[in-house]
Each structure stands twice: as structure tokens, then as C-alpha cells.
Amino acid sequence: YQRRVRGSFSKINSMLKRIILAPRSLSFNSPQTHKPYKPFTRNGLYKQYQTSPDKKPITLYTAPTPNGWKVPITLEELEIPYNVHHIHIQKNEQKEPWFLKINPNGKIPAIVDHSNGDFSVFESAAILFYLTEKFPGGEKLLPKDLKERTRVLEWSFFQMSSLGPMQGQAGHFNRAAPEKIEYAIKRYRDETYRVYSVLDLALEGKEYLANDRYSVADILNFTWVLVHEFGGVSLDEFKNLKRWGERIAKRPAVVKGIGVPEKRANLFNEDGSLKFN
Amino acid sequence: YQRRVRGSISKTMTEKKPITLYTSPTPNGWKVSIALEELGIPYNVHGIKLQTNEQKQDWFLKINPNGRIPAIVDHSNGDFAVFESAAILVYLAENFPGGEKLLPKDLKQKTQVLEWSFFQMAGVGPMQGQANHFLHMAPEKIEYGIKRYTDETKRLYSVLDKALEGKEYLANNQYSIADILNFSWVLIHDFAQVSLDGFPNLKKWGERIAKRPAVVKGLVVPEKNPRINFFNDDGSVKF
Numbered sequence: 058y059q060r061r062v063r064g065s066f067s068k069i070n071s072m073l074k075r076i077i078l079a080p081r082s083l084s085f086n087s088p089q090t091h092k093p094y095k096p097f098t099r100n101g102l103y104k105q106y107q108t109s110p111d112k113k114p115i116t117l118y119t120a121p122t123p124n125g126w127k128v129p130i131t132l133e134e135l136e137i138p139y140n141v142h143h144i145h146i147q148k149n150e151q152k153e154p155w156f157l158k159i160n161p162n163g164k165i166p167a168i169v170d171h172s173n174g175d176f177s178v179f180e181s182a183a184i185l186f187y188l189t190e191k192f193p194g195g196e197k198l199l200p201k202d203l204k205e206r207t208r209v210l211e212w213s214f215f216q217m218s219s220l221g222p223m224q225g226q227a228g229h230f231n232r233a234a235p236e237k238i239e240y241a242i243k244r245y246r247d248e249t250y251r252v253y254s255v256l257d258l259a260l261e262g263k264e265y266l267a268n269d270r271y272s273v274a275d276i277l278n279f280t281w282v283l284v285h286e287f288g289g290v291s292l293d294e295f296k297n298l299k300r301w302g303e304r305i306a307k308r309p310a311v312v313k314g315i316g317v318p319e320k321r322a323n324l325f326n327e328d329g330s331l332k333f334n
Numbered sequence: 335y336q337r338r339v340r341g342s343i344s345k346t347m348t349e350k351k352p353i354t355l356y357t358s359p360t361p362n363g364w365k366v367s368i369a370l371e372e373l374g375i376p377y378n379v380h381g382i383k384l385q386t387n388e389q390k391q392d393w394f395l396k397i398n399p400n401g402r403i404p405a406i407v408d409h410s411n412g413d414f415a416v417f418e419s420a421a422i423l424v425y426l427a428e429n430f431p432g433g434e435k436l437l438p439k440d441l442k443q444k445t446q447v448l449e450w451s452f453f454q455m456a457g458v459g460p461m462q463g464q465a466n467h468f469l470h471m472a473p474e475k476i477e478y479g480i481k482r483y484t485d486e487t488k489r490l491y492s493v494l495d496k497a498l499e500g501k502e503y504l505a506n507n508q509y510s511i512a513d514i515l516n517f518s519w520v521l522i523h524d525f526a527q528v529s530l531d532g533f534p535n536l537k538k539w540g541e542r543i544a545k546r547p548a549v550v551k552g553l554v555v556p557e558k559n560p561r562i563n564f565f566n567d568d569g570s571v572k573f
Contacts, residue, residue, distance in 0.1 A: 222460035
């Protein structure tokens with residue numbers, strides 16, 4: 058079992074490592090290479106530096122919704138320790154003045170990075186890009202090559218501008234609107250269906266959306282396709298999309314992330330696995 | 335006497351410009367022509383007629399599988415195609431010289447630009463777009479839809495206005511793609527029947543950006559919008 062420690066601890070760690078484990082390289086002026094953090098278990102010193110709750114680099118403000126889930130999934134994928142602050146949307150907690158300082162748009166998710174001067178970030182995709190660029194191992198979710206990264210950006214903006222907003226409106230007119238407006242229900246269901254068909258075609262003969270490699274683009278789109286029923290769209294016609302979703306639903310980081318800040322019972326099977334159908 | 339011959343001469347001329355832009359006279363289209371002008375990148379313009387659904391034709395779906403404008407093809411990079419207006423702006427800023435003046439390299443600064451970019455792509459664009467639809471394009475007048483989306487557009491404008499309090503630009507108090515992305519939509523607020531009277535910071539910000547030469551040039555690409563006029567008689571932009 059290994060836990061990743063970020064922030065000032067990795068600085069202390071690497072200093073102590075050089076003093077204790079490699080006395081020959083006792084030079085504080087030697088150039089630091091940015092290697093991914095490896096907990097040094099050789100002589101048990103690691104255990105003394107386990108994180109305590111207030112030492113976790115990230116505090117996540119979230120609710121159990123598609124936009125919320127994107128962030129803990131990513132945090133789990135990158136093994137970044139985080140505190141969870143559950144924002145209750147039913148009570149409009151996200152519009153309170155203290156939270157508007159973190160996200161002036163008054164929406165979840167938002168994060169604060171304590172390892173970077175309490176830097177706050179809003180907009181789910183911006184958070185995902187920030188995490189992948191700031192924390193080690195991020196390139197496995199966001200490639201450094203410009204062409205490959207642009208492909209990830211295309212499908213990320215596609216989710217943020219088309220899938221999220223349109224399926225969100227479909228959900229609103231299906232369930233939340235006080236009156237049943239057929240025109241609007243049809244408009245947004247049709248558009249959600251069209252968006253799904255674009256995704257399905259893009260996944261023809263591929264396992265993942267961009268560069269045929271798992272990335273933030275898949276995380277961003279997955280959390281919305283997971284709750285396709287709210288948009289009134291079935292996945293029966295979209296074989297590629299179904300296959301893609303079933304594969305992602307099995308990832309341990311995804312199962313953990315969808316349970317944050319709390320599990321929605323209808324999304325999980327009895328054995329704790331994620332229901333994707 | 336020289337005649338312009340289509341075919342070989344114009345082919346070489348088009349090949350020398352790195353970018354071909356597929357676009358229409360809409361906010362999402364203007365974002366890219368403005369950014370190209372700001373960065374001084376030569377580009378060919380291919381106007382796409384939305385009225386005839388040209389953007390859903392097979393040849394264009396190869397460039398943008400979502401069948402929407404804008405899209406670009408970068409001939410200086412193996413004919414690399416990019417769709418989604420904000421993805422195009424980030425790509426141009428990262429791939430062409432001088433791009434850092436529109437998208438900083440520092441992570442914190444870049445993140446703040448991306449915050450307001452995603453805010454526009456996920457909020458302003460879609461919601462103001464729905465307001466436009468229910469006001470002008472829906473076959474029946476649906477009050478609930480009109481109210482829902484104009485209210486949300488106003489709320490988004492209030493967020494922008496507050497963020498511009500005491501500032502000249504949205505992110506890092508420095509002009510960036512975040513301003514270009516949001517400006518193109520706020521410019522046509524009248525079409526969504528949202529007044530800027532309650533948003534003095536937003537008004538000041540827009541007036542400042544409307545004076546930029548690159549913005550004035552970008553807003554007439556591929557042609558002036560026949561339905562929405564924001565030009566003064568002297569060719570300057572009315573904000």
C-alpha cells in the first residue's frame with residue numbers, strides 16, 4: 058500500500074532522503090530533478106510523514122452531480138489527497154458569499170490548492186486541466202504533445218459547450234420545470250441524442266475519445282453519459298458509447314469518484330460496482 | 335495587364351497561408367477571425383452557409399465531426415484540423431509566435447484564462463444561444479423558455495460585470511482569449527433582449543475591446559451579419 062504525499066512534504070522528504078539514504082550526495086546545491094514522488098519505505102521513515110487531514114493539498118467543494126464527479130475521479134486517478142466539502146445545492150449553499158469568493162459563478166465544483174498558496178479554480182474542465190498540469194503523472198490524462206493535447210481539448214470543450222448544457226436542459230424540462238413544455242422537451246432530447254451520435258461515431262473502432270487513449274476528455278464526457286436517463290436518451294443505439302462507458306465504469310478511480318461526496322444509490326450495484334447501461 | 339487565374343496561381347497563394355478558416359458571421363465564428371488578426375496569422379476564409387446546412391455535409395464532417403462552425407485546418411502542421419472555438423483559440427495561441435500575449439505560459443495565469451474561457455463556452459454561449467432561439471427561431475412563443483434563458487444570460491452578465499470591477503480585462507487584468515471569447519457574445523446582447531444598463535463594468539470593457547483594430551477586422555469575416563448590425567457608419571464597432 059502506497060500513499061502519495063504532495064506539497065511541502067515532498068520537499069522535506071527529498072531533503073531527508075538525500076541526508077539519510079544517500080550520504081555521499083550530501084550537497085544542498087545539487088540540481089533538483091523533478092522525479093515523481095516515491096515514498097521511501099526502506100527504513101520505515103515514510104510512516105512518520107503520512108498526511109493528516111489538514112495537510113492534504115486539495116479541498117474539493119462538490120455535490121453528487123456529473124460536473125461534481127469529474128473532479129474526484131481525476132484526483133483519484135492522479136492519487137492526489139483531498140478534503141471533501143459537500144455543498145448542498147438544495148439549500149443554495151453555492152450562492153453564499155463565502156463560496157462566491159472561491160467561485161464567482163456560484164456553482165460546483167471548485168477546488169482550493171493549499172500547496173499553491175490557496176489557489177482556487179472553478180469550471181470543472183479548468184480544474185481538470187490545472188490538476189494534470191500541476192501534479193506529477195498528469196501527462197497520462199493530458200498529453201504534452203501539442204497535437205495530442207489539442208484533440209483532448211476539442212472533446213473537452215465539446216462536452217462543456219454541447220453535452221453538459223444540452224443534456225442539462227433536457228433534464229430540466231423532463232423533471233424540474235413546473236410545467237410540461239413539449240417543444241422544449243423534444244428540442245433538448247433531440248439535441249442530446251445528436252450529441253450522443255457524434256460521440257458514438259467518434260468511438261468507432263476506438264477505445265477512447267482522443268488519441269485512442271484515456272484522458273480528461275473521457276472523464277468529462279463519461280459523467281454525463283452515465284446519467285443519460287435524465288436526458289431521456291437510451292444507449293441502445295449507441296454500441297460504441299455503451300462499450301466505452303462500460304470500460305470506464307470499471308476503473309477503480311471512477312468507482313471511488315462517483316461515490317463523492319456521497320453515493321447515489323441508483324448508480325451502484327449491490328456489490329459496490331458502478332451501474333452503466 | 336495581368337489576369338488573376340483561378341487554379342494554379344490562387345492555389346499557391348492559398349497554400350502560402352497557414353490557416354484555412356471555415357466560418358459564418360456568428361459570435362463563435364468571430365472569435366477565431368479576431369484571434370487570427372490579433373496574432374497576425376494569414377488565413378484563407380471559407381464561408382459556410384448555415385441556412386443551407388452546409389456544415390452538415392460529409393466533407394465538412396471530416397473536419398468537424400460535430401458539424402458546426404468554426405473549424406480550422408492548419409496547413410503548416412500537416413493539415414491538422416481543429417474544432418470547438420475555444421480549442422482553436424488555445425491551439426493558435428500555443429502554436430504561433432506571440433501567442434503568449436493572448437494565453438500566458440504561467441500555470442496560475444493560464445488557469446485563470448481557462449476559467450473564464452470555460453465559463454463562456456459552458457455558460458454564456460449555450461444560455462444566450464437558447465435565449466436567441468426562443469426569442470427569434472422557435473415556431474411558437476414560449477414565455478417560460480424566453481424568461482428562463484434571458485434571466486440566466488442576465489445572471490451570467492452580472493458575474494462578468496462583478497469580475498470586471500476595477501479591472502480592465504477578465505483574467506490577470508490582461509487581454510486574453512477569455513476576453514475574445516466572451517466579447518463576441520456580449521456584443522450581440524440586444525439580439526437576446528438583454529440590456530447592458532445594469533452592467534457598467536461590462537459596458538466599459540466591451541467598448542474598450544470594440545476599438546481594437548483586430549476586433550473590427552475580425553467581425554466582418556466572412557461577411558457582415560445581415561440580421562444583426564453593430565457597425566457605425568464610419569465602420570467602427572458599436573458596443
